[in-house]
Amino acid sequence: MKVVSMLKNKNLWLILSVLMTVSLGLFFEATAAEKKMIILLDPAHGGREKGLALTGDVYEKDITLAVALAIQKELATDAKMAVVLTRHKDETMDLEDRREIIEKSKPDFVMSLHVNGGFGKEAAGFEIYYPECGEKATAEKKTDKASKTNAQNKCQSDSLKMAKSVQENMGNLFPRKGRGLRKADLPVTEGMGIPALSVEMSFATNAEDKKKLLDAKTQAEIAKAMATSIKSFGR
Ligand SMILES: [Zn+2]
Known part of the structure; x- marks a missing residue:
């Protein structure tokens, strides 16, 4: 035919x-x-709350914001990602402000950025904290026991998965500088059951680390390492 x-x-x-x-x-x-994956970036400190001093006029708040904005830029080209920041500029934000933004934007993942300090001038490298997603996370929700456990498990396993990935990608950037993964609930997400990480990017109190943190090129490389982890997390 x-x-x-x-x-x-x-x-x-x-x-x-x-x-x-x-x-x-x-x-x-x-x-x-x-559905787009919502990533919330939390550049710690800001405004009057400066965090650690790196120089006479550069503080932790400046480094965390610079890296957060660079991560946002890295993720902007990914159509599957929507990025939310707790702050876009140098402004004072207390814990409740941050928690409110997180609760409203219902992110799939929260990444808090900090700069470390102390433990003597020799202490250096990056440190990653991931939450236990503990009891407080689900106590208020009247769900059955099984789903509580599932939500808690998912929060824990997603957080750990991202923690390992960031450890690997940051480790490629700063070989032998990983100080390990540590379990601790993050104040910004405590009680929310949202997978999260807090990354202490390097030490303000170590000369070599400080030099790296102040370097725009290294800030961009840190951002790229974290963006790589975030992108692979969603796949
Ligand atoms: Zn801090």
Whole structure:
């Protein structure tokens, strides 16, 4: 049968239009289902709350903001990611302000950025804290015991997965500078059951670390390492 005569056949037209409708429907359904992953970046400190001093006029608050903005830039080209920041500029924000933003934006992951200090001038390197997603995380929610455990488990395993990935990518950037993974609930997400990390990027009190933290190129490299982890987390 010739194509023209095939298309003249009413039944074939009917079948074709049904197929078109079904496939279009599936297409739109798939598009709608592809929800963006919300990443919340929390540059610690800000405004009057300066954090550790690196020089006479550069503080922890400046480094955390610079790196957070650089991570946002790295993720901007990823259509599957939506990035929210607790602050975009040098402003004072207390813990409650930050928690409110986190609660409202319902992120899939929270990443808090800090600069470390103390333990003598020899102490150096990066440190990663991940939450226990403990009892407080689900105590207020009236869900059954099984789902509580599931939510808690997911929060824990997602946090640990990201922690390991950041450890690896930061380790590639700063070989032998990893100080390990530490378990501790983060004040910004405590009680929320949201997977999170707090990254102490380097030491303000170590000369070599400080030099790196102040270097714009190294800040961009730190941001790239973390963005790589965030991107792989969502896949
Ligand atoms: Zn800090």
